[in-house]
Amino acid sequence: MIKIIIISLSILAFGCGHENGKRTLYKYSVRNDSGRPITVKSFTSHEPALTPILTELAVGMKIKKEYLGGVPPGGYTYIDFFGKIGSPNRDSIIIIYGNLKKQVFKRIGCGGSERNPLSTCIYRKVKETFVFTEQDYENAEDCNGDCN
Template identity: 30%
Template structure:
C-alpha cells in the first residue's frame, strides 16, 4: 500500500509535465528565374556591403534549412538567407550589372510593395520560396551597365 501511495504523486508529477512538442523544420529559398544572373547585396545599417553579396545564376537558387526545438524561440526568414546580421536594412538585387531593384526592410513588417522580399507573406510558413521573375527584371531600374 505504501508503494502505491508513493507511485501516485510520482505519476501526477510526470503527467503534469507539458508536452514540449516536436521540432520545427524551416526551409527557405530564393529562386532566380529572371532570365539573367543576379547578385544580392545587403545593406547593413544603411551601408552597402559588397563583401556579403550572394550570386545566383539564372535557374539556380539560394537555400537555407533550420531545425528548431521547442520552445521555438527562433525561426527562419528571407533575411537570414542573405546575412546573419540583425542590422540588415535593405538589399539590392542586381541583374547582370544592367538593372537593379532595392528592397528595404518594412517598418512594422508592413510593406507597401507586395514583391518586397521582406513582406511577411514570404516569412509566414515553415517552407517559403521567393522567386525572382522576368517581370522583376523588366520592372527594375536601368543603371546602364554600372550598377555598383
C-alpha cells in the same frame, strides 16, 4: 521532505534542457528565372561600414537553406535567407541583374509590394520560395553598367 526535494530537483533537471520544446525546420529557397545573372547584396542600412553579404544566382539557379528553430535559438523568417546566422540583422537588399538594372528592397512590415522578399507579412511561413522573374528584371531601374 527529502522525497519532495528529490522530485523537485528531478523536474528541474529533466524539464529545463535545451532539447525540450518544439523544434521547427524552416525551409527557404530562392530561384532566378529573370533571364539575367543576379547578385543580391544584403546589408544593414544603419551600419554602412559592415561589408554586404553577397548571394550570386546564375540564370535558372535555385539556392536552398534550412534553419532549425525552437527554444533556443527561436524562430526564423525569410529575411534570414539573405544574411548569415550570427551576423547583424540585415534590413535591406539590392538586387543587381547582370550589372544592367537593379532593385532596392527594405525590410517592411505589412505594406509595400508583394515582390519585396523582405516583407515580413508576406514571406513569413515555415517554407518559402521566392522567384525572381523576367517581370522583376523589366521593372528594375536602369543603372547603365554601374550598378555597384
